[in-house]
Amino acid sequence: MSENQKVIEIEVLRYHPEKDKEPHKQVFEVPFTDDMSVLQGVQYIKDYLDGSLSFRWSCRMAICGSCGMMINGEPSLSCQTFLRDYYPARVRVEALSHFPIERDLVINMEGFIEKLESIQPYIIPKEPRTLAQGEYLQTPEQLNAYEQFSSCINCLLCYAACPQFGLNSSFIGPAATALLHRYNVDSRDGGKAERMELINSEEGVFNCTAVGYCSEVCPKHVDPANAVNQNKTNAAADYFLRFLAPKGGAK
Amino acid sequence: MKPTTLKRSNAPIFWALFGAGGMLSALLGPMLVFITGIAVPLGVVLPPDTMSYPHMLAFAKNFIGKGFIFAIIALFLWHAAHRIFHSLHDIGIHAGTGAKLLCYGTAMVGTLIAAYALLAIGF
Structure with a gap:
């Protein structure tokens, strides 16, 4: 460690269910350089200060969506948040809000995985297609309709940002709705009626009160708030017009 | 979250009324505040008897006026x-x-009172 080595305090929310009654904070002094991310800071802690610290990470370049944490109270990917932006103040690192903590910074994401499965996140063909019929063709407009919603990396920052999900965890939530919308507006897909049942349900889009923080924190510039609000309109149209044109989605 | 237990939400009714009211208040609210709260009491822009009892009664008796107030x-x-x-x-x-x-x-209750009062005034 050279003399002008900068040292930043990282406050970490710790929780080991086998010995802790409740989460508590622990402060570490971490030497850092200007190119170090918060993720590298917690990796330093694990490597040199306390090997029992648990957190998820993989790609280090905002692609895998594993390293989401609350950094000074904001849902962020720790790999693209830099220690230099907090120095000389202390930086606070906690597990993502609104999820049960499994251990330290690791959350239990089972609830989200169930939601992800429930939206059927794959193309449901309108009709069976043979190989001989060749590939699907799409115009640039047809691609534009869903492309931004397909960038979701399931990092769950939007769920940590959503006050309504925080109050009611059965709400399908921003990312799952954005992905649902991604398939519903895909010209190759024929599964909209099935997915609309979820949108229209009590777990669906009407839990949203248009806060919009989900879209602000998204590291991939997906706009889940937009998907949710487009589907409020879709759900309302389906609710009032289902008797005029009953074709699925209505119960 | 199991698809078999999904219950259709009745929120669209309230959301539609909310949306309609929001649209209306955004478009007309400031104008109504100006007329009823500034222009008429201070006697600026509009004639002083704009909201006099006979004028307002006539407005409330008119079919379109009734609809507007309601x-x-x-x-x-x-x-x-x-x-x-x-x-x-x-x-x-x-x-x-x-x-x-x-x-x-x-x-x-407010809706019903408004409807009753507007009908009671007559046409």
């Missing part, structure tokens, strides 16, 4: 009820059936 009162109320109900939720009060009945009930 829409303003009822939709503004439904908008406010929905906003207040969800703000309770936002500030962490787990608004249950009681809060729902109070919020939407107030809007419903």
Whole structure:
């Protein structure tokens, strides 16, 4: 460690269910350089200060969506948040809000995985297609309709940002709705009626009160708030017009 | 979250009334505040007897005037009820059936009173 080595305090929310009654904070002094991310800071802690610290990470370049944490109270990917932006103040690192903590910074994401499965996140063909019929063709407009919603990396920052999900965890939530919308507006897909049942349900889009923080924190510039609000309109149209044109989605 | 237990939400009714009221209040609210709260009391822009009793009575007896007054009162109320109900939720009060009945009930009662009063005035 050279003399002008900068040292930043990282406050970490710790929780080991086998010995802790409740989460508590622990402060570490971490030497850092200007190119170090918060993720590298917690990796330093694990490597040199306390090997029992648990957190998820993989790609280090905002692609895998594993390293989401609350950094000074904001849902962020720790790999693209830099220690230099907090120095000389202390930086606070906690597990993502609104999820049960499994251990330290690791959350239990089972609830989200169930939601992800429930939206059927794959193309449901309108009709069976043979190989001989060749590939699907799409115009640039047809691609534009869903492309931004397909960038979701399931990092769950939007769920940590959503006050309504925080109050009611059965709400399908921003990312799952954005992905649902991604398939519903895909010209190759024929599964909209099935997915609309979820949108229209009590777990669906009407839990949203248009806060919009989900879209602000998204590291991939997906706009889940937009998907949710487009589907409020879709759900309302389906609710009032289902008797005029009953074709699925209505119960 | 199992698809078999999905129950259709009746929120679109309240959301539609909320949306209609929000649209109306955004478009007409400032103008109404200006007319009823500034222009008429201060006697600027509009003639001083704009909101005199005979004028207002004639307005309320007119078919279009009745519709206007009814829409303003009822939709503004439904908008406010929905906003207040969800703000309770936002500030962490787990608004249950009681809060729902109070919020939407107030809007419903206001709507019925407005309808009754407008019909009682006659045409």
